[in-house]
Amino acid sequence: MIYGHGDDGYRYAIPFKANFSSNIWHDGTSEQLLSYLREQLPLIANYPTPNADVLTQQVADHHGLNSSQVVITNGATEAFYSITPLFSGKKAAIGIPTFSEYEDACLRSNMKIKHFDRSEVLNTSFQEDLVFLCNPNNPDGFCNTVLEIEKLIVEFPDTTFVVDEAYIEFTHKIKSCVELLEKFANLIIVKSLTKLFSIPGLRLGYILCSAEIGKKLQHAKIPWSVNTMAIEAGKYIFKNYKALYPDMATLLGYSSQLQQQIDTLDGFTVTSSNTNYFVVKLETTSAPLLKDYLAHTHQLLIRDASNFRGLSSHYIRIASQNPEKNELLIHALQQWSTLQ
Structure with missing residues (x-):
């Protein structure tokens, strides 16, 4: 859309x-971040690093993961359009109402889609290859705990769950599912920096996943999808995360x-x-x-x-x-x- x-x-x-x-x-955007980005403007005369290597390592360190489990994206939306081709022609389930780009990304990859009530996810059975869960959900804020997400992952081991945590920082009711990546390969987490730090015009997000899925995503990723200023913003944010939060x-x-x-x-x-x-x-x-x-x-x-x-x-x-x-x-x- x-x-x-x-x-x-x-x-x-x-x-x-x-x-x-x-x-x-x-x-609005932090004045410290804006000041830093003004100083980085001359860098636009050069190509950005193809894979945002420094930022990738910063994100990995922030979440206690290996860099092979991190893929930097041009906003969270690019993440969804990068994930679905790995499941091209297969089946997907999407909890609604929710962000429309999950469905659009699935359709672009010729996936057959089942819709279910997002608030009834714990009472839903999945035979699909891919399930999209926004947590907390957009637009209504409905959310599931880490234990509830883990229950789904265990109950349906042949299904990969994509948990969109773009708004996880905008609630104190639940916490991130990142800790589950250590135990489960059928989990992909999508995160966004644009909402929390008010930089939607820069488009900056990332995927957290198993090293195997990360390798597939990196192999399919186009070069320079994330621009220099977005990368620099991300580097500054993770270097000064607590101060900017x-x-x-x-x-x-x-x-x-x-x-x-x-x-x-x-x-x-x-x-x-x-x-x-x-x-x-x-x-x-x-x-x-x-x-x-x-x-x-x-x-x-x-x-x-x-x-x-x-x-x-x-x-x-x-x-x-x-x-x-x-x-x-x-x-x-x-x-x-x-x-x-």
């Missing part, structure tokens, strides 16, 4: 006051408060989430109508969630901002309610 994702502000000639459509760190507890507090406020409004029902983003069901209107109203009347951008498979035109997704911006949204939704 080229179009249809969040953060589609480019469609509007509007100076938005707040962007609730993209579930990344709300406070955002104050997630505060943001999750903002999200919890915003969920409660919206849920009290007439015509809005919030699906409770332990992340910075959450789904809202609209009782009396459609997502496209509300989205256009908020954009043109209040200069606020939200995510129309109707194109998530399994959801309808009565669903939106909100990513919490700071209290001042959240208050703008509450005020705008209150005004909308009076118009209905």
Whole structure:
């Protein structure tokens, strides 16, 4: 899907006051990181390292893995399109509603797809070769613990589970499944740096997997898929990880408060989430109508969630901002309610 994702502000000639459509760190890119990248600009005169070797080792060290278990990608999306060709023509299962690129990547690799309810994954039987699980899930924040994921991996040893942890840092309810890589070869973990460190324009993610799968992915990977500035950003992030790590507890507090406020409004029902983003069901209107109203009347951008498979035109997704911006949204939704 080229179009249809969040953060589609480019469609509007509007100076938005707040962007609730993209579930990344709300406070912008670190000034220290920006300053470092400005200094690295002359490096664009040369080709990037074909395999981002230094960054690969940094990621491996960060997670306590071997470098052969790490593949750096041009955002998490490239990861999904790199994984599915290894299973070309086979069967895949995707928990919905969820990120659309899993399905698109599977279709490009001629895979037969089964959809299942993401919240019922523990009650689902798998005969498929590949299963995609976003954990915590996008758009609703639903999540499974490491023990629950391990149960699935053990119960279905002939199935490879792709666990997308792009938002794992945006919740305190669960932790990463990285520890399971030591025991299981039928697990692939996809991670993103763009959300946590607010650098989506750079496109930077990575795959963690067994050395065998890593070798296959590296063999199929195109050279220079990750640009120099993205590599430099990654190197700086992992060198200064603790200093750059955002104050997630505060943001999750903002999200919890915003969920409660919206849920009290007439015509809005919030699906409770332990992340910075959450789904809202609209009782009396459609997502496209509300989205256009908020954009043109209040200069606020939200995510129309109707194109998530399994959801309808009565669903939106909100990513919490700071209290001042959240208050703008509450005020705008209150005004909308009076118009209905």
